[in-house]
Amino acid sequence: MLxxxxxxxxxDGRIILQPTSLTVAPGxxxxxxxxxxxxKSTLLRIIVGLVSPDxxxxxxxxxxxxxxxxxxxRSRFGYVLQDGGLFPHLTGRDNVAIMADYLNWDQRRxxxxxxxxxxxxxxxxxxxxxxxxxxxxxxxxxxxxxxALMLDPSVVLLDxxxxxxxxxxxxxxxxxxxxxxxxxxxxxxxxxxxxxEAGFFADRILLLGEGRVVQAGSLDDFIHRPANDFVRRFIxxxxxxxxxxxxx
Amino acid sequence: MRSSLILxxxxxxxxxxxxxxxxxxxxxxxxxxxxxxxxxRQLLEVRGIRAEHKAELGGTPVVYNGLKAGTISVYVExxxxxMQELLADxxxxxxxxxRARLAEQNLVLGQRLGFINNYEIGVTRELARTRRLKKLSxxxxxxxxNIALSSEFLGRKDGWPLIxxxxxxxxxxxxxxxxxxxxxxxxxxxxxxxxxxxxxEIAQYDLVKLEDDRGIMPxxxxxxxYRADLPTKAVEVLKELEGKIDTQLMxxxxxxxxxxxxxxxxxxxxxxxxxxGLNLPTGESRWGRLASGMVSAxxxxxxxxxxxxxxxxxxxxxLGILAYTRPRLGTLILATVGVxxxxxxxxxxxxxxxxxxxxxxxxxxxxxxxxxLPIVRNTYQGLKDIPLALKESAVVIGxxxxxxxxxxxxxxxxxxxxxxxxTAAVINVGTATIGAIIGAGGYGQPILTGIRxxxxxxxxxxxxxxxxxxxxxxxxxxxxEPLVVPKGLRVS
Numbered sequence: 001m002l003x004x005x006x007x008x009x010x011x012d013g014r015i016i017l018q019p020t021s022l023t024v025a026p027g028x029x030x031x032x033x034x035x036x037x038x039x040k041s042t043l044l045r046i047i048v049g050l051v052s053p054d055x056x057x058x059x060x061x062x063x064x065x066x067x068x069x070x071x072x073x074r075s076r077f078g079y080v081l082q083d084g085g086l087f088p089h090l091t092g093r094d095n096v097a098i099m100a101d102y103l104n105w106d107q108r109r110x111x112x113x114x115x116x117x118x119x120x121x122x123x124x125x126x127x128x129x130x131x132x133x134x135x136x137x138x139x140x141x142x143x144x145x146x147x148a149l150m151l152d153p154s155v156v157l158l159d160x161x162x163x164x165x166x167x168x169x170x171x172x173x174x175x176x177x178x179x180x181x182x183x184x185x186x187x188x189x190x191x192x193x194x195x196x197e198a199g200f201f202a203d204r205i206l207l208l209g210e211g212r213v214v215q216a217g218s219l220d221d222f223i224h225r226p227a228n229d230f231v232r233r234f235i236x237x238x239x240x241x242x243x244x245x246x247x248x
Numbered sequence: 249m250r251s252s253l254i255l256x257x258x259x260x261x262x263x264x265x266x267x268x269x270x271x272x273x274x275x276x277x278x279x280x281x282x283x284x285x286x287x288x289r290q291l292l293e294v295r296g297i298r299a300e301h302k303a304e305l306g307g308t309p310v311v312y313n314g315l316k317a318g319t320i321s322v323y324v325e326x327x328x329x330x331m332q333e334l335l336a337d338x339x340x341x342x343x344x345x346x347r348a349r350l351a352e353q354n355l356v357l358g359q360r361l362g363f364i365n366n367y368e369i370g371v372t373r374e375l376a377r378t379r380r381l382k383k384l385s386x387x388x389x390x391x392x393x394n395i396a397l398s399s400e401f402l403g404r405k406d407g408w409p410l411i412x413x414x415x416x417x418x419x420x421x422x423x424x425x426x427x428x429x430x431x432x433x434x435x436x437x438x439x440x441x442x443x444x445x446x447x448x449e450i451a452q453y454d455l456v457k458l459e460d461d462r463g464i465m466p467x468x469x470x471x472x473x474y475r476a477d478l479p480t481k482a483v484e485v486l487k488e489l490e491g492k493i494d495t496q497l498m499x500x501x502x503x504x505x506x507x508x509x510x511x512x513x514x515x516x517x518x519x520x521x522x523x524x525g526l527n528l529p530t531g532e533s534r535w536g537r538l539a540s541g542m543v544s545a546x547x548x549x550x551x552x553x554x555x556x557x558x559x560x561x562x563x564x565x566x567l568g569i570l571a572y573t574r575p576r577l578g579t580l581i582l583a584t585v586g587v588x589x590x591x592x593x594x595x596x597x598x599x600x601x602x603x604x605x606x607x608x609x610x611x612x613x614x615x616x617x618x619x620x621l622p623i624v625r626n627t628y629q630g631l632k633d634i635p636l637a638l639k640e641s642a643v644v645i646g647x648x649x650x651x652x653x654x655x656x657x658x659x660x661x662x663x664x665x666x667x668x669x670x671t672a673a674v675i676n677v678g679t680a681t682i683g684a685i686i687g688a689g690g691y692g693q694p695i696l697t698g699i700r701x702x703x704x705x706x707x708x709x710x711x712x713x714x715x716x717x718x719x720x721x722x723x724x725x726x727x728x729e730p731l732v733v734p735k736g737l738r739v740s
Contacts, residue, residue, distance in 0.1 A: 048644050049644075050640055050643060050644060071646060071648060074644065074645065074646030075646045077644065077646075079641070079644040079645065081637060081640075081641065082637075083637075085637050085638065085640075085641040086641075087638060087641070087642075087656055087660070087736075088638075088660070088736050088737060089659045089660055089662075089734035089735075089736040089737050090734075090736060091736065098645065098647075098655065099645050099646055099647070102646075102647060102651055102655070131735065131736035131739050132736065133736070133739060134739060147645070
């Protein structure tokens with residue numbers, strides 16, 4: 001269970017995120033969406049501890065995120081970012097196993113877990129001997145997902161995970177990722193700016209604008225019951241892009 | 249192998265423990281001083297005292313400070329230099345006062361060797377005739393003359409500044425190596441230069457000395473200068489030479505080296521054989537000397553470059569990391585290593601002599617300081633340039649600060665760090681040649697001697713191997729790179 005209560009952030013007097021509260025239960029996928037600068041990335045970075053909020057608290061399974069608990073609690077977060085965020089000097093396998101290795105897991109246990117995850121993300125095991133630069137974008141992203149899941153975290157956070165992929169690869173990966181989330185029953189928080197992708201994954205969509213949640217609900221709510229003009233315009237813009245065949 | 253390396257280091261460094269019974273003779277970087285150093289060394293040895301000659305130690309400040317620091321025990325100085333330059337701030341008016349001032353620093357002024365070597369201002373006979381030059385005051389009427397002086401004379405209180413002020417001369421002088429200035433005079437590249445009155449070139453090229461018509465120039469008697477702790481036995485031997493070398497003889501000894509191209513060692517041996525009825529060896533092949541010199545120079549040069557580089561890597565990489573992790577401290581670190589780089593090497597060497605003496609250690613210290621900048625900078629920049637997404641990935645997956653540095657950041661910066669080390673290595677090969685000025689040997693030694701003796705093969709015997717060593721360093725790093733830079737950063 002991930003709980004945020006009243007977290008806020010401002011830089012140089014400019015409010016980036018107004019006090020925001022959010023609770024995500026295991027098995028639930030929440031998607032944060034909104035235009036650039038709306039605060040969705042800041043919110044994700046607060047959850048994962050890259051940004052410390054000016055006020056409010058983050059709780060993970062009943063434990064509060066503080067400077068003292070952060071390093072320990074991080075192994076219960078899995079983090080996937082655009083293009084995988086893989087370390088170029090390590091092979092796919094070493095990228096996946098880096099934390100397990102750091103935590104001194106024995107090699108057999110690492111081996112078993114890597115094989116399990118490769119099967120889960122449908123990646124041939126031998127491909128993991130390659131370096132990131134020797135893989136395709138989709139392969140890199142699958143390795144990134146393996147790395148995020150390696151320590152069996154309670155929460156998986158994804159920052160524009162499909163951003164760098166072409167549409168066909170993207171569609172494949174979306175389906176695989178959704179199947180994985182359905183099976184693993186984890187807390188999932190994803191940032192995207194594509195309403196279609198949000199609708200595909202989300203149990204709940206949070207549309208942010210100017211540092212606050214403008215509307216929360218299902219894709220159906222957004223299309224049929226937009227909360228205000230801003231939401232209406234955001235939806236319309238997304239539709240136009242999709243109709244025009246532009247990949248947002 | 250390792251023990252011989254250590255021995256070599258200790259030997260070159262002149263550690264007191266090893267030199268307790270060895271008398272170290274010093275000399276300045278001009279022929280006369282080197283010949284006298286050789287004479288003293290050989291006479292000490294033939295009298296059963298272990299002696300070593302640290303030859304061609306840059307200028308007066310290097311040798312004098314080396315004597316005060318205890319790295320050398322004795323050298324030949326000139327009374328004028330002592331009064332007007334070294335002790336000028338204490339204003340001694342005669343030799344008695346000089347002796348007293350030196351005694352305060354535990355130094356002893358010995359007796360005169362017998363010759364005078366004054367500074368003179370000289371021109372070619374041709375120029376003296378066409379411009380009617382006889383006296384120093386005549387120079388005032390010829391502001392167009394090119395004046396090239398030995399660097400030391402150019403700056404010394406008893407040198408050019410004194411003459412320029414007292415004679416009101418308008419010319420601006422250039423500074424260079426003494427022998428180069430003289431060669432320039434003979435070849436017509438410059439019109440006026442300073443001469444030492446014992447220079448053999450004066451007679452050889454029929455140079456004209458301009459009269460000091462206002463009588464301002466000091467007299468320079470050659471005298472021993474030694475440490476008060478020099479063993480009595482050695483002092484006794486030095487006394488044997490007192491009054492034995494008159495000005496004519498010194499001129500002849502200098503001419504033998506500079507005109508007849510006999511080595512200082514042989515000239516000194518011949519003099520001692522003649523004067524004391526000794527039987528010191530005087531035969532030596534020029535090429536054999538060149539070859540054996542190259543072997544020891546290579547060894548010394550490698551030692552300088554490799555040891556200084558290893559020390560620098562050990563200091564500079566942590567400094568670069570510190571600069572990256574503590575930005576405010578980092579600004580200070582980067583500024584400091586930048587400033588160090590701008591200190592002229594000669595000045596830096598003279599600064600470190602009082603602390604580290606002469607020889608290997610000050611040279612290593614200087615090279616260490618000069619190689620900091622490229623390594624610190626490249627370490628810092630390499631770490632800083634890692635994409636933010638990768639740095640954040642490393643944070644978010646839960647690695648500690650230290651683990652991030654070792655597992656992620658340093659490997660990603662490895663190529664940049666290696667380039668910094670390579671730059672430092674190549675620069676070091678070049679810079680190490682200045683080590684010869686303070687007695688650290690290396691390829692600078694034949695270069696320095698070759699310039700002094702106008703001996704091209706000897707200059708090349710230092711310059712070519714130095715260039716080859718720089719190339720070899722480049723090659724070495726091509727071999728090292730795959731061992732240091734992770735494979736993932738090299739594949740595409």
